[in-house]
Amino acid sequence: MSEENKKKFSCSKCGESFGAYPPDDIYKIASVDKREGEKGIERSYMCSGDSKHKNTIYWYKPARPFAISKK
Numbered sequence: 001m002s003e004e005n006k007k008k009f010s011c012s013k014c015g016e017s018f019g020a021y022p023p024d025d026i027y028k029i030a031s032v033d034k035r036e037g038e039k040g041i042e043r044s045y046m047c048s049g050d051s052k053h054k055n056t057i058y059w060y061k062p063a064r065p066f067a068i069s070k071k
């Protein structure tokens with residue numbers, strides 16, 4: 001895991017930052033909202049604040065670039 005893949009988030013409860021890595025090379029788009037009808041990977045992270053709040057991040061596949069037709 002390299003540092004450049006790490007993404008920064010803010011805790012939804014206290015605003016403290018925390019870092020998260022994508023679970024793999026495919027699911028790289030992070031979202032705090034669960035997307036209906038889309039397969040995602042759910043991961044929980046603790047914030048860096050004293051209270052260690054649990055934050056859930058959903059990881060999704062990027063939209064396939066080949067599906068976009070430029071005409």
Ligand SMILES: [Zn+2]
Pocket residue numbers: 011012013014015016047048049051052053
């Ligand atoms: Zn927090």
